[in-house]
Amino acid sequence: MNPNFYVVLAAVLFTxxxxxxxVRKNALVLFMSVELMFNACNLLLVSFSRVHGNLDGQAASFFVMVVAAAEVVVGLSIIIMIYRARHSANVDNENLLRY
Amino acid sequence: MTTLLVPLVTGEAVAYWVCGPLMVIAALAMVLFRKAVYSALALAGVMVNLAVIYASLDAPFLFVVQIIVYTGAVMMLFLFVVMLVGVDSKESMVEKIQGHTVASVLAAVGAFVLLAAFVGNSLVNSAVGVGDANAQYGGNVQGLAALLFGKYVLAFEATSALLITAAVGAMVLAYAERLTPRLDQRARAKARIAEYVTNGVHPGPRPSSGVYARHNAITSPALLPDGTVAQDSVSPVLVNRIGLPDADALAAPTKKAFAAMEAAQGADEEDL
Structure with a gap:
């Protein structure tokens, strides 16, 4: 199948x-949107790995997944920390680093 | 010469045209749902569909990793945090900056045009396919292993450092020190007796909910010997939510039955 289709799909998902x-204000949904962008890039990596006929793209996609997992763990614990202090996960409310 | 009536449809095309639209719909749903739980489930849908597309793109290892790591680990972590941070907290859609939403959508459309224009320059119309690359080491997993433990071994080692740092960081960040000592059984019993001595609060367990001829739900209030309602017999949470049912109405069928029995007894005695 023509690889351009995958490029378009990845661009749509990234957008x-x-x-x-x-648009969203809930910190969790912001994180989910970031994950969606990660996934769009992964799709592109895998489809171009197929275009070039080697596995380097798939290896890169694997690394992206690992980094995304680490990022989610730290990000979510930061959200929990902010929630404990402010009782809100709304990014509009977080205008101070402390207190 | 034979002509195909139906154009040759490959598994890839089927996967693309089934999972691609589903992914786009789920992604839009993720952005549009007001509640974070629904967004998380929509994102899980995106990831499962993406895994199917990976499988159709000759990437069986990534197909499995996508399911295990993303839908398994990452989305579960998301759901845990959604549950902790308040499932029922609705997001306010008030714009702090005027025209924020419109500007954001415009910016995203601009980004899409940029992506389309840049990627459009490098469009390719044929794919070599990773079949040969997969076959070189005897399979997709073996081929990826050769890359990860050969060419990219340094990056792979750095990944392990990253993962352990992230795990330790999460533990340090999410750890909350206890400000008050934990109450043990003795302390609680002492506090209960002290409450009894000073305020006269009954130290024993509260009365259980009422049992009527036709009702024994946990919301039915128990009756005291004098016929009044025992206020402690129903949890205040339930009372706040659905109110206290009328004890007289609950007991009415029993009273009616007793009245009927007494009347019948009276009639029998008259007959005799």
């Missing part, structure tokens, strides 16, 4: 991720 990241 939806951007919209979610810019």
């Amino acid at each position: 939806i991720g951007i919209v979610g990241f810019l």
Whole structure:
């Protein structure tokens, strides 16, 4: 199948991720949008791995997954920390680093 | 010469045209749902569909990893945090900056145009396919292993450091020190007796909910010997939520039955 289709699909998903990241205010949904963008990039890596006929793209996609997992763990614990202090996960409310 | 009536449809095309639209719909749903739990489930849908597309793209290892790592670990972590941070907290859609939503959507459309224009320059119309690359070491997993433990071994080692740092970091960040000592059984019993001595609060367990001829739900209030309602017999949470049912109405069928029995008894005695 023509690889361009996958490029278009990845671009659409990435754009939806951007919209979610810019529009939403819940910190958790922002994180989910970031994950969506990660996934769109992974799709692109895997499809171009197929275009070039080697596995380097798939290896890169694997590394992206690992980094995403680590990022989610730290990010979510930061959200929990902020929630404990402020009782809110709304990014509009977080205008101070402490107190 | 034979012509195909139906154009040759490959598994890839089927996977693309089934899972691609589903992914886009689920992604839009993730952005549009007001509640974080629904968004998380929609994102899980995106990831499962993406895994199917990986499988159709000759990447069986990534297919499995996508399911295990993303839908398994990452989304479960998301759901845990959603449950901790308040499932029922609705997001306010009030714009702090005027025209924020419109500007955001415009920016995203601009980004899409940029992506399309840049990637459009490098469009390719044929794919070599990873079949040969997969076959070189005897399979996709073996081929990826040769890459990860050969060419990218340094990056792989750095990954292990990253993962352990992330795990330790999460533990340090999420750890909350206890400000008050934990109450043990003795302390609680002492506090209960002290409450009894000073305020006269009954130290024993509260009365259980009422049992009527037709009702024994946990919301039915128990009756005291004098016929009044025992206020402690129903949890205050339930009272706040659905109110206290009328004890007289609950007991009415029993009273009616007793009245009927007494009337019948009276009639029998008259007959005799």
